[in-house]
Amino acid sequence: MTETNPHELRDLIRLALREDIGDGDHSSLSCVPETATKRARLLVKQAGVLAGVEVALVVFDEVDPALKVEVKIQDGARIEVGDIVLTVEGSARSILQAERLMLNIMQRMSGIATYTRSMVDLIADLPVKLLDTRKTTPNFRLFEKMATRIGGAHNHRMGLYDMIMLKDNHLDYAGGIQAALVRAHQYLEKTGRDLKIEIETRNLGEVDEVLRLGGADIVMLDNFSLEDMREAVRKIGGRIETEASGNINETTLRAVAETGVDSISSGALTHQIKSLDLSLKAF
Known part of the structure; x- marks a missing residue:
C-alpha cells in the first residue's frame, strides 16, 4: 500500500473508503442487482451552515466516476429543514457505498461550520x-x-x-x-x-x-x-x-x-x- 498523504483530500478519502468497504459491501452485493440504476437526494434535517459539498463530490468520484451529481446548494450557504443539497444518479451499489462516508464527513463539517459562523457573527x-x-x-x-x-x-x-x-x-x-x-x-x-x-x-x-x-x-x-x-x-x-x-x-x-x-x-x-x-x- 502506498503511503497516504495527510494533506491530500483524495488520499484521506481513499483510506476511509478502504476502512469502510474492506473486501466488499456485502449488504449491497447480496441484494441489489449489479445493473440497477437509482437516484438519491441529500436532504437537510436541521438548520445550519452547509459544509463539505466539495468533499462529497470527491467521495462520489472515488467510488464511481460514472455517478452523476447535481449540486443545488454550495458550501457556506445557510440551510433549512427540507432543503435539497444535491442529487446523485447512477449505480445503486455505488450510491450505497458512498452514502455513509459522504454523510459522516458532511454532517461533521456542517456542524463545525454552523458553530463557527455563530461565533464569527458575535x-x-x-x-x-x-x-x-x-x-x-x-x-x-x-x-x-x-x-x-x-x-x-x-x-x-x-x-x-x-x-x-x-x-x-x-x-x-x-x-x-x-x-x-x-x-x-x-x-x-x-x-x-x-x-x-x-x-x-x-x-x-x-x-x-x-x-x-x-x-x-x-x-x-x-x-x-x-x-x-x-x-x-x-x-x-x-x-x-x-x-x-x-x-x-x-x-x-x-x-x-x-x-x-x-x-x-x-x-x-x-x-x-x-x-x-x-x-x-x-x-
Missing part, C-alpha cells in the same frame, strides 16, 4: 480574527479546518511543521522564555527555515520579559483575566501581534474581543461540536 463588527487550533480529530484535520474556513474563521497552523509555537511545556523544558527564544532562532538559522515564532505568556510579567527580549512574532495571552488582557494589549502597543487563548466559547468570545487583541483562538470550534443532521434518501 464579533463581526470588531477588528479581530477568530482562529481554529490543532484540537482536531486525528486524520480528519484537513476536513475540520476546511469547515472552520467555510464558517468564516481563519486557519491557525495546520500542524507542528508550519510555525514555532513555544507553549508552557516548551518553555519549562527549555529552561525559560529567554532560553527558548534563543534556541528557536538558532534552530531557524541552522536549518534555513522561515517560520514565525509565537510564544505563550501566562501573566503580565512574562509579557514584559518577551517585550524586553524581543524575537517573537506573536504573543499568546493564555487564560488572562480581561483586565490583564487589556493591560497586556496596552503594554505591547501594536509592536507584536497578540492572540488570546483559553476558555474561548460563545459566552466569553465577545468580551475577549473587546480587549483589543488581534486574534482569538478557540479549540471549541472543532472539539465540542455536534454534527448537523443530513440524510441521503432514494427518490
Whole structure:
C-alpha cells in the first residue's frame, strides 16, 4: 500500500473508503442487482451552515466516476429543514457505498461550520480574527479546518511543521522564555527555515520579559483575566501581534474581543461540536 498523504483530500478519502468497504459491501452485493440504476437526494434535517459539498463530490468520484451529481446548494450557504443539497444518479451499489462516508464527513463539517459562523457573527463588527487550533480529530484535520474556513474563521497552523509555537511545556523544558527564544532562532538559522515564532505568556510579567527580549512574532495571552488582557494589549502597543487563548466559547468570545487583541483562538470550534443532521434518501 502506498503511503497516504495527510494533506491530500483524495488520499484521506481513499483510506476511509478502504476502512469502510474492506473486501466488499456485502449488504449491497447480496441484494441489489449489479445493473440497477437509482437516484438519491441529500436532504437537510436541521438548520445550519452547509459544509463539505466539495468533499462529497470527491467521495462520489472515488467510488464511481460514472455517478452523476447535481449540486443545488454550495458550501457556506445557510440551510433549512427540507432543503435539497444535491442529487446523485447512477449505480445503486455505488450510491450505497458512498452514502455513509459522504454523510459522516458532511454532517461533521456542517456542524463545525454552523458553530463557527455563530461565533464569527458575535464579533463581526470588531477588528479581530477568530482562529481554529490543532484540537482536531486525528486524520480528519484537513476536513475540520476546511469547515472552520467555510464558517468564516481563519486557519491557525495546520500542524507542528508550519510555525514555532513555544507553549508552557516548551518553555519549562527549555529552561525559560529567554532560553527558548534563543534556541528557536538558532534552530531557524541552522536549518534555513522561515517560520514565525509565537510564544505563550501566562501573566503580565512574562509579557514584559518577551517585550524586553524581543524575537517573537506573536504573543499568546493564555487564560488572562480581561483586565490583564487589556493591560497586556496596552503594554505591547501594536509592536507584536497578540492572540488570546483559553476558555474561548460563545459566552466569553465577545468580551475577549473587546480587549483589543488581534486574534482569538478557540479549540471549541472543532472539539465540542455536534454534527448537523443530513440524510441521503432514494427518490
